[in-house]
Each structure stands twice: as C-alpha cells, then as structure tokens.
Amino acid sequence: MDDHVRDLASVREATERLLTAAARLDNASVAEPTRLPGWSRGHLLAHIARNADALANVLDGRPMYASAESRDADIERDAARPLDTQVTDVRESSARFQEAGAVPADWSRTVELRNGVTDAASRVPFRRWAEVELHHVDLGIGYELEDLPEEFTRREIDFLAERFRGHSAVPAILLKEEDGRVTASGRTEGAPIAVAGRRADLLGWLAGRRDGTALTTDGGPLPALPPL
The missing domain is CATH 3.30.1050.20 (Nonspecific Lipid-transfer Protein; Chain A)
Known part of the structure; x- marks a missing residue:
C-alpha cells in the first residue's frame, strides 16, 4: 500500500512551493496563457483549487464532480478572479483536502474517480501530488520538470x-x-x-x-x- 501519510506531507510541501511562486504574479499575468492550450493561469489555478475539493469528495465517499459539465463550468466561472482570490482559494481548498486525508479511514478501500476510474484510497494523495507538481510546471512561471523532486x-x-x-x-x-x-x-x-x-x-x-x-x-x- 502507498504511504498516504508521507504523500499528504509531500502534497503540503508542493502546494506551498506553488503558492509561493503564484503569489509573485500579478493580476495581468494571471490572465496570460499557460502551457495548456486554451487555459489562462486563472483557469489553471481554478482547476487546482477545484481538484482539491474534488479529491476531498472522493475521500469522503462522494462523487468527485457533480458532472463533467459542472466541473468545466466551475473552472470557467473562477478563471477571471484576481490573484489574491485565486491564491486564497488554492490555499483553503488544499487545507480542506488535507483535512479529509486526516480522517481515520480504511486506506485500502477502493474509491471512484472520474469517468468510472477506480483506485485504492491510499493512492489519492499521490494523485493530488501529481496535480500540484505538474500544473505548477504548466503555469510557465519558472518551475520546470527538472525541478520536480x-x-x-x-x-x-x-x-x-x-x-x-x-x-x-x-x-x-x-x-x-x-x-x-x-x-x-x-x-x-x-x-x-x-x-x-x-x-x-x-x-x-x-x-x-x-x-x-x-x-x-x-x-x-x-x-x-x-x-x-
């Protein structure tokens, strides 16, 4: 089984790196494109925040997203927010994910993600770690694949x-x-x-x-x- 406690700690560290880097941006740069086609930095920061809530849902036994349409609509809704709101949202949603991960649970249980994908609960923290690290790179603000742990x-x-x-x-x-x-x-x-x-x-x-x-x-x- 994956070491979910260690992975949750790695998620915290990766999130702090991302938040520290994102806080150096300004409102104009949040609207600039990322390395993901069609997404601004605002879209990507909104996705990182909503993904934290979605994976907290998974750990709590709820559907990851209400629907694919609502997932996309939430990201689009939140993309244009100013930098301070984006950073606060990422920080607060990440804290909610950590809280969900701290609840005593059977980490060997099977959980359901998007599109019918299932996995062991113990792998959810690593999945979140991947979201944070790779999307930090996608922001195009100086953090590269070579910088990953x-x-x-x-x-x-x-x-x-x-x-x-x-x-x-x-x-x-x-x-x-x-x-x-x-x-x-x-x-x-x-x-x-x-x-x-x-x-x-x-x-x-x-x-x-x-x-x-x-x-x-x-x-x-x-x-x-x-x-x-």
Missing part, C-alpha cells in the same frame, strides 16, 4: 507506465532512465522498443508535456502515446 519524478514515471501498460494503442516499450532503471509499459506482446533519456524528458513525454525529441530509441521512431 526526484522521488516524485520516479513514481510518476511508474504511475504513467502502469497507466499505459496493456494499452492496445501503445506498442511494448522499455523506459530506460539515465541511471539504468528500466520500466516496462505498453502492450505485453511483441519485441519492446527501448526508449531512453533523462528522467525529466521521459516524464515529460509520458505526461504529454514534451514531444520526446530529447529521447532516443533502439531503432525506429518514438511511439505515439494516446492522450491521458
């Missing part, structure tokens, strides 16, 4: 490799990190394609944040990955 980068590579494992649209691949660590993903049949590179570049490719041009294969083109 090493533990997070390794675990997120494992998480995404697992997500693509057995996927019919992804050929068998072996992810080879610079220190020699190897992780299998993609289809289980066929000769695997070795994809090698720095951890930050491997994570960026798996997470759809980089195009993979910094990676190498043992022959042939880099496989195309379906959207997450």
Whole structure:
C-alpha cells in the first residue's frame, strides 16, 4: 500500500512551493496563457483549487464532480478572479483536502474517480501530488520538470507506465532512465522498443508535456502515446 501519510506531507510541501511562486504574479499575468492550450493561469489555478475539493469528495465517499459539465463550468466561472482570490482559494481548498486525508479511514478501500476510474484510497494523495507538481510546471512561471523532486519524478514515471501498460494503442516499450532503471509499459506482446533519456524528458513525454525529441530509441521512431 502507498504511504498516504508521507504523500499528504509531500502534497503540503508542493502546494506551498506553488503558492509561493503564484503569489509573485500579478493580476495581468494571471490572465496570460499557460502551457495548456486554451487555459489562462486563472483557469489553471481554478482547476487546482477545484481538484482539491474534488479529491476531498472522493475521500469522503462522494462523487468527485457533480458532472463533467459542472466541473468545466466551475473552472470557467473562477478563471477571471484576481490573484489574491485565486491564491486564497488554492490555499483553503488544499487545507480542506488535507483535512479529509486526516480522517481515520480504511486506506485500502477502493474509491471512484472520474469517468468510472477506480483506485485504492491510499493512492489519492499521490494523485493530488501529481496535480500540484505538474500544473505548477504548466503555469510557465519558472518551475520546470527538472525541478520536480526526484522521488516524485520516479513514481510518476511508474504511475504513467502502469497507466499505459496493456494499452492496445501503445506498442511494448522499455523506459530506460539515465541511471539504468528500466520500466516496462505498453502492450505485453511483441519485441519492446527501448526508449531512453533523462528522467525529466521521459516524464515529460509520458505526461504529454514534451514531444520526446530529447529521447532516443533502439531503432525506429518514438511511439505515439494516446492522450491521458
């Protein structure tokens, strides 16, 4: 089982890094685009806040979102708010998530996320950690994939490799990190394609944040990955 207590602490640390960086912005920069097509920094900060509440719902046994439409509408509604309101919302919603995580519970239980996806409750804090870290990068304010904690980068590579494992649209691949660590993903049949590179570049490719041009294969083109 994942160590949810340690992951909750990592979420707190990552959230503080994001809040400290976001507080240096101004109202004009909040309206500027992020690295996610069609989203301003206001959209992204609103999403980070609403995701904290959504994952608190999951831990409390409620639906993650009332509907896909309400999720999108809430983000759109909150996107244009001034910086101080955005920062306060992220801080307060993050505190609510931490409170939900502090309630004594069976962390081995299965919980339901979006679109019928299920997972162990113990993995929800790591999912929140990923939301905070990757979206901090997406804000485009100086925090890059290379700045992510090493533990997070390794675990997120494992998480995404697992997500693509057995996927019919992804050929068998072996992810080879610079220190020699190897992780299998993609289809289980066929000769695997070795994809090698720095951890930050491997994570960026798996997470759809980089195009993979910094990676190498043992022959042939880099496989195309379906959207997450």
